Amino acid sequence: MPGKHPDHPLADFKVGIDNVIFSVDTEQHRLLVLLVMRHEDPFIGQWSLPGTLVRQGESLETASYRVLSEKIRVNNLYVEQLYSFGGPKRDPREAEHAYNVRYLSVSYFALVRFAEAELIADGVSGIAWYPLNQLPELAFDHEEILTYGTLRLRNKVKYSPVVFDILPEMFTLSDLYQLYITILGDDFSDYSNFRTRLLKLGFLKDTGIKTSRGAGRPASLYRFEADAFEPLKDKPMVFV
């Protein structure tokens, strides 16, 4: 195979993965993305999505999980592949090599529970949750990746029950409502209709336990019933 098309030599690639890790701070109603400070060239001193280059024998998913677990400790999370960015000239390191190496990035999208996500400080590393509306300038083409990830997040929560992966086991219906508002903005149905719709779907089980948060009537804690959701899995369904 090599040398077969001498006029059209194949490109050699290093493959990186970049994680777009979202979380929601329900207390402060903020949608957050995890960024890390770069300590190496290129883009030293700039914020970037947590990523890494894929090692020998390592799958893409493993590499993605490796960086994630180096940065945060988390119990529950949702992950899926996002997109691959692989054009020439997207990484300045390509110029450094005499031999023509390309850098391709496979991006992953993750959603984690904010309360349980403990950032791992390794002494030097800058690592922080940034609200989506107060982003710093990002390295590489990470802004494009993040934009695409945000689009996917907003679509995902509308049509699939991913949010239950990042809510606690038991939650009130206003927790759920607030979560949607924080992710999507507040331009959808009012709380009362939201309640009725979600409850009619039948996969939220009232535990009977009440919780009181300051003034106001105590709220019931609900649980997401995966079994009851199962039959609805493939139905088109808008959650908000």
Added chain:
Amino acid sequence: MPGKHPDHPLADFKVGIDNVIFSVDTEQHRLLVLLVMRHEDPFIGQWSLPGTLVRQGESLETASYRVLSEKIRVNNLYVEQLYSFGGPKRDPREAEHAYNVRYLSVSYFALVRFAEAELIADGVSGIAWYPLNQLPELAFDHEEILTYGTLRLRNKVKYSPVVFDILPEMFTLSDLYQLYITILGDDFSDYSNFRTRLLKLGFLKDTGIKTSRGAGRPASLYRFEADAFEPLKDKPMVFV
């Protein structure tokens, strides 16, 4: 950067693209995918998705389009990136190299007009449209890629107007209905309700021209009005 983690050497990749090219033969009500016969090892003599390895200086999209245009001549098509498969051991060529080279495949999804898609016979090459329900055994992990592509196709046509990219300029409403049936199966609303719904959306313009196909009342030819669809672009909308 090289030599920084001597315990964890980076993997070197060749990047391939594989196209899942769908078309619909409306006459015969068959959903088709384009396959090519391999003339090289590995998997010589087996059918596979049309793919290629990415060349120096070439973007992923360009590579994808290059193979596509080597295989068929087509006027109208819809393309989007599908998924990246990159685990170790997915390509037997990895074993051939003394040095550890990995093969990553970025798959692309395409939808082309059957009537205008002229297959390019280059003398040797086997190339053929295969009905989705009569597939031969496929090389590599192409079956997995195709399964994923099919899923994407079915979702795509439900929520976006891609089908109009592969219908002729002017078409009857039963053409449209038949097309959906061929892609999705016939378990959705009846023709009469399908009509009403689509017409109410307002982006199908009756040209007034009638067409007669054998017996029965002649049908009106409709045109898809991109302008009229524009404002509906971001609304959640089920087409069938």
Added chain:
DNA sequence: ACAAAAGTGTTGTGATTACACCCATGG
């Protein structure tokens, strides 16, 4: 007592479904 938050009910409107039925053509 009253504010705050949770939860219920009502009402009008519009979408969806399952049909029955009419229309225009070829044989």
Added chain:
DNA sequence: CCATGGGTGTAATCACAACACTTTTGT
């Protein structure tokens, strides 16, 4: 004149948005 496919109409049901109202708590 009838089979064939195109096209219209309708009535029952259901989903949805807006919003008024009741309930249960803390202060």
